[in-house]
Amino acid sequence: MTMNLFTIKHFQTANLYFAFVALGMALAITGPTLLDLELALNTDTEHISYILVGRGIGYLSGSFVGGILFDRFNREVLFLVNLLFLGITITAAPWCRNLILLIATMVIEGLVLGAIDTGGNCWCLHLWGKESGPYYQALHFSFGVGTFIAPLLAEPFLFREKESSETLNMTNSSIVWKVQANLSEKNDTNVFLHNSIFSPAEFENHDGFQVFGFEYAFIVIGAFTFFVLILFFIVFLYTNIENVPEQTKKPDGSQNMESRVIRFILTVCAIFMIFYAGLEVTYGQMIATFAVVGPLKLSKSKGSFITSFYWGIYTLARGVSIFISMKLSSFVMLMIDIFIVFGASLLLVFFASSAEEVLWAASGLLGVGMASIYPSIVSWCEQYIVMTNKVTSTFVVTTSLGETVLPLLVGHYIEHTPMFLMHVMLGGIICAFLAYLIIWQFVHRQKSKYDTDERNMPKEEDNHLETVPTKVTLLNELTESEDSNKMEQSELVPNTEENATEVV
Numbered sequence: 001m002t003m004n005l006f007t008i009k010h011f012q013t014a015n016l017y018f019a020f021v022a023l024g025m026a027l028a029i030t031g032p033t034l035l036d037l038e039l040a041l042n043t044d045t046e047h048i049s050y051i052l053v054g055r056g057i058g059y060l061s062g063s064f065v066g067g068i069l070f071d072r073f074n075r076e077v078l079f080l081v082n083l084l085f086l087g088i089t090i091t092a093a094p095w096c097r098n099l100i101l102l103i104a105t106m107v108i109e110g111l112v113l114g115a116i117d118t119g120g121n122c123w124c125l126h127l128w129g130k131e132s133g134p135y136y137q138a139l140h141f142s143f144g145v146g147t148f149i150a151p152l153l154a155e156p157f158l159f160r161e162k163e164s165s166e167t168l169n170m171t172n173s174s175i176v177w178k179v180q181a182n183l184s185e186k187n188d189t190n191v192f193l194h195n196s197i198f199s200p201a202e203f204e205n206h207d208g209f210q211v212f213g214f215e216y217a218f219i220v221i222g223a224f225t226f227f228v229l230i231l232f233f234i235v236f237l238y239t240n241i242e243n244v245p246e247q248t249k250k251p252d253g254s255q256n257m258e259s260r261v262i263r264f265i266l267t268v269c270a271i272f273m274i275f276y277a278g279l280e281v282t283y284g285q286m287i288a289t290f291a292v293v294g295p296l297k298l299s300k301s302k303g304s305f306i307t308s309f310y311w312g313i314y315t316l317a318r319g320v321s322i323f324i325s326m327k328l329s330s331f332v333m334l335m336i337d338i339f340i341v342f343g344a345s346l347l348l349v350f351f352a353s354s355a356e357e358v359l360w361a362a363s364g365l366l367g368v369g370m371a372s373i374y375p376s377i378v379s380w381c382e383q384y385i386v387m388t389n390k391v392t393s394t395f396v397v398t399t400s401l402g403e404t405v406l407p408l409l410v411g412h413y414i415e416h417t418p419m420f421l422m423h424v425m426l427g428g429i430i431c432a433f434l435a436y437l438i439i440w441q442f443v444h445r446q447k448s449k450y451d452t453d454e455r456n457m458p459k460e461e462d463n464h465l466e467t468v469p470t471k472v473t474l475l476n477e478l479t480e481s482e483d484s485n486k487m488e489q490s491e492l493v494p495n496t497e498e499n500a501t502e503v504v
Helices: 003-028 034-041 050-072 073-094 099-131 133-158 163-168 171-183 189-195 217-239 257-291 300-324 330-351 356-371 373-382 390-414 421-443 451-466 469-502
Strands: 204-207 209-210
Touching: 003 073, 003 099, 003 133, 003 163, 003 209, 003 217, 034 099, 034 257, 034 300, 050 073, 050 099, 050 390, 073 099, 073 217, 099 390, 133 217, 133 300, 171 209, 257 300, 257 356, 257 373, 257 390, 257 421, 300 356, 300 373, 330 356, 330 373, 330 421, 373 390, 373 421, 390 421
Parallel strands: none
Antiparallel strands: 204 209
16 A cells, blocks of 8 residues: 655654754764763863864764755665764764774764754755744754753763772862873873772773773664664655655745845854854753863763753753744744843853852753754744755854864863853853844844735735626626627628629
8 A cells, every 4th residue: 555645754754853863862972971982092171072073074064065965866865875874983983992083983973964964954844845844843853852862871871980088089080181191101001990080890891992881872872873774764665666756845935135135144144053053062062071070070970960951951942942933933032042041151150160059950041042043043034035955054054163163162171171161151142142133133124035925915816806707797798798799790791791792
């Protein structure tokens, strides 16, 4: 029994949701496992943060290239290839014991993630056209689900610290890294494990290769990615065996603004997205590190739970925003989100160094504020700009740029100046707010691209009403038909007389 096109579209949309869950898990897993990666690679926070930079560069490149490839080649085949490489790289990454090799793996992973992000956004918009609103919100909700699951998945596998009096005496975790670095130069790792706060019994040793435990969290995510790959492959086989045509819709609306105004608005939107995406991802990836090395000196387990709490509230708020968007405009939602993030950043700047409760509360507020910013800014711009593949790719590329630059900046200073993360959060949201005001200044005087369609609607109704027959129009038609018959008869009579005369 063959499925109709509507059912296939739902299966394709569901697959996109699963793919974005994997996307969120792959992006969020590095945050709570960052300290364990430091230990596994025998490095420090400043150097391990380069893996985030490498992945960000790959993400940026993948977003740009993906926007081109998905326009020219079969998107289902491209998704299959990208999911295959994502499953391989996410599974292989934690087993790399060389920083250069890990950075190279993360660059490849970033390329794949960027292509999936761009292709998934475009595919969802093209599948549903003007009706894509709730489906697009649900797509980003799926991403939030993945970011929420990842820290919870990582927590049971995190490397545990040995509880001892020696642990209590070592209040500055940077000393541990310095001791480790000095001993590694002497090739005396066993001495380090014996004298450090880590218990050698907690390492798994397989033929000289140490397994810390966090690797299994990456394996689970890789297995889920291969499961999504199978789902995509099943739908791909069915659509090709049954020769189902690809069902997409072109962007709705028509352009009312000048091209130079559009370019300027997109430029300011790009600046906004750089700050927003940078703040969102940087906080999610660095809050666990801040909790451990910062003034509060929390355990890695608590740091992982704070990360999960942030992404959990983020996911919940993104789901609720689907229904809020039915009542409030994207402009109003965006303004509320910015003020929530600003208030949370103020709390973090003044109290994150002294009150654990404030750190939890502010993290939750940040999750609420960050949740619907991306869909709101895209929906707001979509009212004035036709969302082509290139425009959508612009949003993804600039988002990737922000996710690359800010983690690099914060990762460089967070170990020595943990509060630098909170200062960046406050400064970044202020810059995003200024960009928001500039966008509003230009678009609030412009007409929506749908105004043209609305102006045409009465004309179409008028044309429709004109075709409806009325008594007056029926009488006029009857009169005209009678007059035309009389004229035809009058023309026939003279011709008959002339013919008769000729015969005589």
